[in-house]
Amino acid sequence: MRVGFDTSPLVRPFPPGIVRLVRSAVEALEERGRLEVVRLEPRPEEPLSRWRGALGSRVERDRLHGIHSFLSAFPRGGSGRRVQTIHELPWRHGCKENADWRHKAWAAFGPLFADRVVTATEFTARDLRRRVLPGANKLRVLPWGVGEEFCEEPPAGVVDEVLLGKYRIPEGPFLIAPGAVRAKKRLALCVRGLARLHATGGPKANLIVSGEHTADLRSDLGLVQKLGLSRFVSTPGTIPEADWPGLLRLASGVCVLSASEGFALPVLEALGCGTPVVVPADSAQAEVGGPGAIRVDAQDADSVADGMRRAIEGREALRYVLPDRAREFPWSRTAEGIEAVWEELA
Numbered sequence: 001m002r003v004g005f006d007t008s009p010l011v012r013p014f015p016p017g018i019v020r021l022v023r024s025a026v027e028a029l030e031e032r033g034r035l036e037v038v039r040l041e042p043r044p045e046e047p048l049s050r051w052r053g054a055l056g057s058r059v060e061r062d063r064l065h066g067i068h069s070f071l072s073a074f075p076r077g078g079s080g081r082r083v084q085t086i087h088e089l090p091w092r093h094g095c096k097e098n099a100d101w102r103h104k105a106w107a108a109f110g111p112l113f114a115d116r117v118v119t120a121t122e123f124t125a126r127d128l129r130r131r132v133l134p135g136a137n138k139l140r141v142l143p144w145g146v147g148e149e150f151c152e153e154p155p156a157g158v159v160d161e162v163l164l165g166k167y168r169i170p171e172g173p174f175l176i177a178p179g180a181v182r183a184k185k186r187l188a189l190c191v192r193g194l195a196r197l198h199a200t201g202g203p204k205a206n207l208i209v210s211g212e213h214t215a216d217l218r219s220d221l222g223l224v225q226k227l228g229l230s231r232f233v234s235t236p237g238t239i240p241e242a243d244w245p246g247l248l249r250l251a252s253g254v255c256v257l258s259a260s261e262g263f264a265l266p267v268l269e270a271l272g273c274g275t276p277v278v279v280p281a282d283s284a285q286a287e288v289g290g291p292g293a294i295r296v297d298a299q300d301a302d303s304v305a306d307g308m309r310r311a312i313e314g315r316e317a318l319r320y321v322l323p324d325r326a327r328e329f330p331w332s333r334t335a336e337g338i339e340a341v342w343e344e345l346a
Contacts, residue, residue, distance in 0.1 A: 002036040003342055004058060004067045005029075006074070011041050012048060016179070017265045018087075021144055022070050028145070028335035035339055038062060053077070066115070066345065068338065072106035076113045081345045084114035087262030088284070089127045095184040095260045111138060116341050118142050120263040123284040140341055143288070144263045145331035149245045150272030152323050160246035167208070167236045173252035173312045174206040175278075178266040180220075181211035181235075186257045186298065187220040193255075193296075193304025195227045200302075202309045205252065206232050210239045248273040253311030256285045257298055264288055272326035274319035276311035278304065290325045292318070 008014075009022045030037050040058065042051035055067060056078020066081030067074060074084050086107055091099035107128075111117045117138045119125050125141050154160050163169075175194070180187040187209060194207050207229075209217070217235065224233045239247060248254065254270035255278045264285040270277045271292060279285035280298035294310050297303035 004038045004040045004064045006069045007039045024331045028331040081115045083116045084110045085118045090260035093260040097184045121284040142337035145329045145334045146268040150269045152274035175253045176208045176251045179211040181214045181217040183216045192301035196301045196305035209235045271322045278307040
């Protein structure tokens with residue numbers, strides 16, 4: 001079966017998680033070879049919305065069975081089948097990010113035109129069902145995957161510890177808040193938890209906040225200064241993909257406290273490296289992390305502090321246990337799920 005895949009996130013600016021999803025899923029599909037994958041990408045100068053609107057005409061021209069979108073937006077015109085992906089409904093969880101009228105419209109009306117609607121977690125699927133998704137029988141849950149580079153031991157000849165100097169990480173335990181530079185990531189909660197950890201006699205852990213510098217981050221750094229934590233919090237900017245597994249292996253814990261996530265790849269990536277994750281109790285992150293995730297009350301800084309303490313103190317005992325959860329999510333499993341969706345539509 002010949003299927004067109006919207007791979008525009010590989011050539012246009014998109015969040016890192018979406019880029020990894022598209023790249024890894026498409027590569028896994030191509031390696032398996034059960035579907036004939038046709039990559040659909042816009043020209044550099046072409047407006048994305050105009051390009052996507054014209055994609056429908058390629059179905060007949062390229063003899064495609066249909067078009068698979070890894071985004072909520074997809075071409076409605078033209079012949080062939082359509083698969084839409086809805087990652088999350090952030091406005092249902094009080095988040096303004098990705099909650100403009102376009103996202104809401106695609107989530108509300110896209111399922112009327114799509115032949116199947118894909119989401120990555122049962123958490124988001126429940127959100128969709130709660131709002132009486134049009135054609136709810138179209139909904140399929142297909143978890144994302146995690147790369148083999150996220151493992152508990154570095155490759156032969158690689159010394160992770162050089163990253164401590166590269167990113168000027170002080171001695172002692174440190175936690176990572178991946179991409180916590182936007183309001184929905186709730187860095188302020190993480191910072192307050194760190195303050196409580198220090199104030200209650202816990203380990204004097206450092207916090208590494210990855211991601212580009214934003215207005216939200218600057219606001220949260222004001223809180224860091226107010227709480228007297230400036231020497232314990234560092235913001236190295238965007239971490240190159242090549243360094244990410246090593247940093248996760250060195251960390252004592254990873255905090256993913258977002259108010260809304262569709263899947264939260266850093267949860268699986270941390271577990272693959274044997275690093276505990278601290279997540280909100282009722283969340284997509286908790287679903288992905290499974291029984292090994294440290295669940296906390298995301299409204300309570302003391303609960304977050306306790307989660308941080310448990311991560312730091314349990315780190316070594318869990319190093320070779322947590323990766324078992326990540327191994328349940330190879331990208332080949334994601335590809336297999338996509339293949340099953342298209343076999344339904346054959």
